Amino acid sequence: DSGVTQTPKHLITATGQRVTLRCSPRSGDLSVYWYQQSLDQGLQFLIQYYNGEERAKGNILERFSAQQFPDLHSELNLSSLELGDSALYFCASSVEGQGGNEQFFGPGTRLTVL
Amino acid sequence: DAKTTQPPSMDCAEGRAANLPCNHSTISGNEYVYWYRQIHSQGPQYIIHGLKNNETNEMASLIITEDRKSSTLILPHATLRDTAVYYCIVRTTTDSWGKLQFGAGTQVVVTP
Numbered sequence: 538d539s540g541v542t543q544t545p546k547h548l549i550t551a552t553g554q555r556v557t558l559r560c561s562p563r564s565g566d567l568s569v570y571w572y573q574q575s576l577d578q579g580l581q582f583l584i585q586y587y588n589g590e591e592r593a594k595g596n597i598l599e600r601f602s603a604q605q606f607p608d609l610h611s612e613l614n615l616s617s618l619e620l621g622d623s624a625l626y627f628c629a630s631s632v633e634g635q636g637g638n639e640q641f642f643g644p645g646t647r648l649t650v651l
Numbered sequence: 652d653a654k655t656t657q658p659p660s661m662d663c664a665e666g667r668a669a670n671l672p673c674n675h676s677t678i679s680g681n682e683y684v685y686w687y688r689q690i691h692s693q694g695p696q697y698i699i700h701g702l703k704n705n706e707t708n709e710m711a712s713l714i715i716t717e718d719r720k721s722s723t724l725i726l727p728h729a730t731l732r733d734t735a736v737y738y739c740i741v742r743t744t745t746d747s748w749g750k751l752q753f754g755a756g757t758q759v760v761v762t763p
Contacts, residue, residue, distance in 0.1 A: 539694060570750065580695070580738075580753035593750050627694050639685075640751060642694030 540564065541643035543628050549649045555616040558646045562609055562630030568592070569611040570631075570640060571603055575624035586611055587633075615648070623650045655739045660758040663733075669726040671757055673739030676720045682743050684715060686724045687751070688735040695738065695753075698724065729761045 540563035550556055562569050571583040573596075582595035586605035597603075600618075605611045615622060625647050629640040656674040663669040675684065685700040699706055699713045701722075706713045712725040726733055738756040 539696075541694070572751075572753075579755060580689075580751075582750040582752065585750060595750060625692060629694070639697040639700065640695075641697065644694055645692070647692075 539641040539643060541628060541630050541641050543626075543643035543646050545646060546644065547647050547649075549651065550618060551651055552618055552620060554618050554650075555614065556618065556648065558613040558615070558626050558628075558648075560611045560613070560628030560630075560643060562611070562628075563641055566630035566632055566641070567609065568631045568633060569605055569609070570629040571597075571611070571613050572627040572629065572642075573624050574627065574645075575621075578624075580627075583613070618650045620650050623648055655741055655754055657737075657739050657754065657757045659755065660760070663726075663729045663759060663761050665731060665761050665763050666728055669729040669733065669759060669761070671724040671726075671737050671739075671759065672721065673724070674721045675739070675741045678719050678741050679743065682741050684713065684719075684722050685740040685742060685751070686711070686713065687738045687740065687753075688733075689738070689756070690732075690735040698737075729759075731761050731763065733759065734761045735759060 542561045544559045567588045570585045574580045583597040584603050585593040589605050603613045625645045627645045629642045631638040631640045686698040687695040689695045701713045715722045736756040
């Protein structure tokens, strides 16, 4: 158990819908990262927040957005969903945003878009 | 961040040492070598990292060549639970804000 929690574990929805994925970092970790893992793209970095502020962006679509709240939990919002958005979404946390601190990953949310 | 090259797959007998190679010939002086693994659809798990010197922890050992262009992750006594995809990642710890760039990794299968 990494100490990072993600809800829900599974999510099934239809194209065009909007969903919210939630992540609670390890106690004391200020940084949260979101990754997407699909069969054809592998693990891809989406976005990072550090203490409530966006710090780095990766291959995140404009239909996707995220935020980190004052209690440090984070939400990833996916809208206008397409079939290709079906994937595993992982959240990770680390103590600091920069440098060599290892990231601890949650169990992931499996999103299926029908 | 420098790119890495890993074999796509390898098998290992239970109880034997598993030696996982990684090439990172374009690594820069301020870049570390990190290893993570992912057991079937679970979240990736940090294993070990190093800069120049060899490193050891309770999970594995990391051997980095003197020119730093390649490294080897050693699982000393592989068990069936070590079956996973192993990712070798090179990243700077100064400019980067921490994102990890995963490649395809090496699928390791430990057999009885």
